[in-house]
Amino acid sequence: MKITGAEVLVSSPGRNFVTLRITVEDGTTGLGDATLNGRELAVAAYLSEHLVPLLIGRDAHAIEDTWQYLYRGAYWRRGPVTMTAIAAVDTALWDLKAKAAGLPLYQLLGGRSREGCLVYGHASGAGLPQLFDSITEHLEQGYRAIRIQTGVPGLGAVYGVAGGAAPGGPGRDGGIRYDYEPAKRGPLPAEEAWDTRAYLRHIPGVFEAVRNEFGPELPLLHDAHHRLTPIQAAKLGKSLEPYDLFWLEDVTPAENQSVLRRVREHTTTPLAIGEVFNTIWDYRELFEEQLIDYVRSPITHAGGITGLRRILDYASVYQIKSGVHGPTDVSPVGLAAAIHLGVAIPNFGIQEYMRHSAATGEVFRSEIRFSDGMLVPGTSPGLGVDYDDVVAAAHPYEAAYLPVNRLLDGSMHDW
Known part of the structure; x- marks a missing residue:
């Protein structure tokens, strides 16, 4: 199951989201969430410029190897931008694997331990x-x-x-x-x-x-x-x-x-x-x-x-x-x-x-x-989530930030 394409989708239906959509050779797609509140475009660029080119031609079933490849292979490890980008790839691959198996994703993770x-x-x-x-x-x-x-x-x-x-x-x-x-x-x-x-x-x-x-x-x-x-x-x-x-x-x-x-x-x-x-x-x-x-x-x-x-x-x-x-x-x-x-x-x-x-x-x-x-x-099968491109196109990205916090004397503080 070879990866043939990967798209970074940025939209703002009520708030900003970054979504990764990976496509394999039979046309099946998998979705991953790459949203980092207030720093969305940093992850979008990390995916588009650095990870997507590495994914084309890889085996979509090789989830662990891909995870290690993106984590260890970059040399610069950890941090919210890197790990959010890796998370999007990983989640999309799990979505694809579960769809290929014809099962909801939880079945590939060991099945239910509880009803909800x-x-x-x-x-x-x-x-x-x-x-x-x-x-x-x-x-x-x-x-x-x-x-x-x-x-x-x-x-x-x-x-x-x-x-x-x-x-x-x-x-x-x-x-x-x-x-x-x-x-x-x-x-x-x-x-x-x-x-x-x-x-x-x-x-x-x-x-x-x-x-x-x-x-x-x-x-x-x-x-x-x-x-x-x-x-x-x-x-x-x-x-x-x-x-x-x-x-x-x-x-x-x-x-x-x-x-x-x-x-x-x-x-x-x-x-x-x-x-x-x-x-x-x-x-x-x-x-x-x-x-x-x-x-x-x-x-x-x-x-x-x-x-x-x-x-x-x-x-x-x-x-x-x-x-x-x-x-x-x-x-x-x-x-x-x-x-x-x-x-x-x-x-x-x-x-x-x-x-x-x-x-x-x-x-x-x-x-x-x-x-x-x-x-x-x-x-x-999969995550059970679909992405509507037509509706998303009506909601373009618009910059938004979480607040910052100051003490009463004006000193910066943790928000």
């Missing part, structure tokens, strides 16, 4: 009334686990809090937020202000109020989004213990993995880390010292199905589970790949799920369905 993947949704509000309304809305939609993000008194726009009344509506910074995400279309990133002490004072009271309103059974999650020092993270985890979180996510930048030791020493709140990690090497110390409980890397940014499966197999040795990143900047192709992998692996934990816009659904026609709080893969 439990997901969590994103509830948010500037204050408690809006937050409670958002939680209620998610419960009515069928979610059975919910991430809680709220505004902080004295601050303006805050990570994780919807900026407008509706997707695509005006954000509090006056820009246009799109497709449920904090990214904003425009030539420069929005700048947001941050006060860690105000946040640490405020958040425990939010979770106390949510537990009092919605009871002890609802799984609750929270994302600190890399904003805390290790001792601040330990303090937050300890203060949230009475509210029994499912997890506390990205409490501190983890490039220096040993900093998680201090957090772990001071709290039993489960920790999720890694949505910005790209390879198994980013996790070695975290796994071996059992410093985290959930792996956040998505297939899209971690070297594809081959790369993430390798990470999760390693995690399972230490009873660490998956918690795959799944906002709307992971395309329906990347989401479908995550669900096929999620139903197959033994150490599945939970899957993030933000609904894509209607426009995205018209370009990416996916068989993945939401039922009883879970995402369930389709049964067609």
Whole structure:
């Protein structure tokens, strides 16, 4: 099954996506997600200029050899651009292999270990009334686990809090937020202000109020989004213990993995880390010292199905589970790949799920369905996702950036 063509498709149906489509000699195609939020064109160029020429004539069935060829052969390894490009190739090849076998992809990964993947949704509000309304809305939609993000008194726009009344509506910074995400279309990133002490004072009271309103059974999650020092993270985890979180996510930048030791020493709140990690090497110390409980890397940014499966197999040795990143900047192709992998692996934990816009659904026609709080893969051969070129052509790329963050004195801070 020789590769005869590969196309890099850039479109913006509600938000920007980069998709790789590989064609083999009988005309069958496979899709891979190559979207890197705010740096989409860097991956598109990496694919078009450097990887696509290497793919023509290769055996599409030789997935592992191709992965090693692209990873080791470049000499310059790792990093989000490289690993996102490799992920797109890898996912497209798995899509092709499953189509050749006439099976849904999860069957090639060992078959089902569960009926579907439990997901969590994103509830948010500037204050408690809006937050409670958002939680209620998610419960009515069928979610059975919910991430809680709220505004902080004295601050303006805050990570994780919807900026407008509706997707695509005006954000509090006056820009246009799109497709449920904090990214904003425009030539420069929005700048947001941050006060860690105000946040640490405020958040425990939010979770106390949510537990009092919605009871002890609802799984609750929270994302600190890399904003805390290790001792601040330990303090937050300890203060949230009475509210029994499912997890506390990205409490501190983890490039220096040993900093998680201090957090772990001071709290039993489960920790999720890694949505910005790209390879198994980013996790070695975290796994071996059992410093985290959930792996956040998505297939899209971690070297594809081959790369993430390798990470999760390693995690399972230490009873660490998956918690795959799944906002709307992971395309329906990347989401479908995550669900096929999620139903197959033994150490599945939970899957993030933000609904894509209607426009995205018209370009990416996916068989993945939401039922009883879970995402369930389709049964067609491959990933079960088709790409509509005609509809995509009506949605050209438009530059958009995630915000940047500054402390109140003007210092740059982690967003």
